Amino acid sequence: MKANKLFALTLAFVLALGVVGLSGCSSDSTSDGGDTTGGELTGSINVEGSDTIVNMGQAWAEEFMNENPGVMVSVKGGGSGTGIAGLINGTVDFANASRAIKDEEVTEAEAVGVDPVEHQVAIDGIAVVVNPANGVAELSMDDLGKIYRGEVTNWKDIGGVDADIVLLGRDTSSGTYEYFKEAVVGEDAEYAPSMRNLASNQALVDEVKGNEQAIAYVGLGYLTPDISVVAVDGVKASIETAADGSYPISRYLYMYSNGTPEGVQAAYLEWILGEAGQAIVVDQGFVPLP
DSSP: OHHHHHHHHHHHHHHHHHHHHHTTOOTTOEETTEEOTTSSOEEEEEEEEOHHHHHHHHHHHHHHHHHOTTEEEEEEEEOHHHHHHHHHHTSOSEEEESSOOOHHHHHHHHHTTOOEEEEEEEEEEEEEEEOTTSOOOEEOHHHHHHHHHTSOOBGGGGTSOSSBOEEEEEOTTOHHHHHHIIIIIOTTOOOOTTOEEESSHHHHHHHHHTOTTEEEEEEGGGOOTTSEEEEETTBOOOHHHHHTTOSSSEEEEEEEEESSOOHHHHHHHHHHHSHHHHHHHHHTTSBOOO
16 A cells, blocks of 8 residues: 555645646757657657557557647557567657556666656556456455455455456556556565466456456556446545545556657657647546646
């Protein structure tokens, strides 16, 4: 719960600093990634990383290119770790991440002259979901940790039917995998060996739809009416509960750049943090920044 308390206490202050820091981005600057001197943005931007953010990132890219026909924005998923590795290797302009960059990743980046700069772009809650036929509507954080550590393996032990729990989670390159491990499983604990690691949020949703005994965790933007959200410590994941910090598994979503963005990259990030970009955050089912 340490991470969530910090989240709630620093939300307004940290995000205010981030917006102030970006307020100096000018559409009159230039960089190797494009030209903005003539009033029309041109250039290309490569973005890679978090599967949680990929749909939202593609929606940002499409709208930004509609408004700026001279810019090409490419967005790919693959996981937070993949995106950060791309930033370190110099193959992307922005790494999307659903977790904070690790100390060892910063060290690796600095060793090759890369300066990872963090930009908070949205807020998410990691929803715990089950099949609607499952019947379990609420779990404590303690019970959820026991389930994902493999200490509880039958639904009857937590108020459900007598059936084995089918444990689903993300793959190890996922930032959601890392964050959920820290917040729920425990920093010094491990996921149960029985957990099936799936490659995307959508794969988890599809599996839960078809299996009454399955349990999984997904970002808010992937909730659909045909899966059930389980309340955690009495609170269901939603835009409202993630925004006010009452949901215990809430987090920021990030984009990382190599140094302070300039030129077309700065304009893109400023647009994402502005009214149009944050409206897309809402459309995608996530929480806009205050």
